[in-house]
Amino acid sequence: MVHTIPLTLPSSVVDTHRVDLAAKPSEGLYFTVLDVAAAPSGDTYVLYMARRYRVLTEFSQDPAEQNFTYGLVTRYAPDGSPVDTALFGQPHPDGSPSALPEPWDMTLALLPDGTLAVSGKPGSTFLLSADLSRVLEAWRTPHNFSAEEAGPGDPYATSLSVTPSGRLLAVTSEYGLSNWAGAHPNIVAVSDSGSGLAPGTKATLRAIASLDGRAERQTEADLRPHLRFQGAPVGRDNRPSPTLTELVSAYATPYTYVDSKLGRPVPLGDDLFVVPVFSRIYRSGNRGGAFTFALLDDQGRMAGRLEGLDLYKDSPFTGFCFTVVADPHRGRAFHLNRYGLYAWSADGQLRARISTEDKPFKALTHFALMAPTPAGELLLVHRKQNLLLRLPVPEDLGDLQSAVETALRTYGTQRTALKKRSAPVNWHWVDESALVHRL
Known part of the structure; x- marks a missing residue:
């Protein structure tokens, strides 16, 4: 069933900071959804950022005058009502620090036991209880760590996804690559059994792909005991070969993917993954640039790619629409960008393409x-109206176009009803019912 859910701000945040909900992003108020995870129970967890930034002429202790950047994880019941919200990123009212940093580049994963894993660059991972009331574990990495600093912290993953059997599919960052400063997402890795991720327990990750192999500058300080290849920590030459850059270059010229970008891998099954790779991003424009949605098995062997996309007509670079999602239970993958919605079967064959040039x-x-x-189902977020659309996908992908047309029409009707009932200001929805936990 098509269902539209408002993505809400806690009234306590709005009241404490006297947020002007009528403000636009150009006036310093931002509300951005970062990731979504759905539970078998029908609950939906949404990770998002609320930020106010204004040029301040003088510092004030009054929260209503201060800038803020909050991270929020909200649990929505199957009927769409917000139940719990974890609030983090800003110091507590007594001045003590938040247990989680500000939510830049964060991802969300729902583990088999109901625990949530929140990960972010360059490799911090936090475990939250299912009711969002507690931080169960924190593996922190300083964001600006370098070999000259005191230490690397306690890293885990930049992003995590979970296969049907509970294996972890991870991206980890590496320092000392090529001539780059800082850490870069570079290794795709899997756990060989159930998640094994719990307070005090890190699941060992086995590297299956390395985006870039130029690691001559790495030292012992750059090795991570939980990330292994051929029985030893990944570092310098001990990494999967050929590199992912070399593998996807089979679809392009040898230098097309130099300094490329690794997207977030997703499981298409327990032992088959979609790994997006995008060519270098330029300020002058990127439409027509190379990209590959590669299919890798759990040994790092390339099993093909998601076929049927034109580098220019179907470019994900317009608007930087880099997300690929997969339904591993049914062996289907999906991608949405400014030019269309695409669906593939597990063998990489394009089964549906819905063009956004068509009026419906x-x-x-x-x-x-x-x-x-x-x-x-597919979960889509409207970027301006802050609404989550739950879109049913038919068993036959040939019927996807009709299902999407119906969902968009229903969305319009449900949006109108929600707007009349809740009266949002500039599409900002405020909730007073969810239990808020400051982490």
């Missing part, structure tokens, strides 16, 4: 594709 589907350009649900 123009509204798709305003949505971001976030995640699948265990029930086989």
Whole structure:
């Protein structure tokens, strides 16, 4: 069933900071959804950022005058009502620090036991209880760590996803690559059994792909005991070969993917993964640039790619729509960008392409594709109206176009009803019912 859910701000945040909900991003108020995860129970967890930034002429102790950047994880019940919210990123009212940093580049994963894993660059991972009331574990990495600093912290992953059997599919960052400063997401890795991620317990990750192999500058300080290849920590020459850059260059010229960008891998099954790779991003424009949605098995062997996309006509670089999602229970992958919604079967064959040039589907350009649900639906977020659309996907992908047209039409009707009932200000929805936990 098509379902539209408002993504809410806690009234306590709005009241404490006297937030002007009518303000636009150009006036310093930002509300951005970062990731979504769906539970088998029908609950939906949404990770997002609320930020106010204004040029301040003088410092004030009054929260209503201060800038803020909050991270929020909200649990929505199957009927769409917010139940719990974890609030983090800003110091507590007594001045003590938040247990989690500000939510830049964070991702969300729902572990088999109901625990949530929140990960971010360059490798920090935090475990939250299912009711969002507690931080169960924190593996922190300083964001600006370098070999000259005191230490690397206690890293784990930049992003995590979970396969149907509970294996972890991870991206980890590396220092000392090529001539770059800082850490870069570079290794795709898997756990060989259930998640094994719990307070005090890190699941060992086995590297299956290395985006870039130029690691001559690495030292012992750059090795991570939990990240291994051929029985030893990944570092310098001990890494999967050929590199992912070399593998995807089979679809391009040898230098096309030099200094490329690694997208977030997603499981298409327990032992088959979609690994997006994008060529270098230039300020002058990137439409027409190379990209590959590679298919890798759990030994790092390339099993093909998601076929049927034109580098220019179907470019994900317009608007930087880099997300690919997969339904591993049904062996299907999906991608949405400014030019269309695409669906593939597990063998990489394109089964549906819905063009946003067609009038019934123009509204798709305003949505971001976030995640699948265990029930086989797609979760999309409207970037401006802050609404989550739950879109049922038919068993036959040939019927996807009709299903999307129906969902967009229903979305319009449900949005109008929600607007009349809740009266949002500039599409900012405020909630007073969810239990807020400051972490």
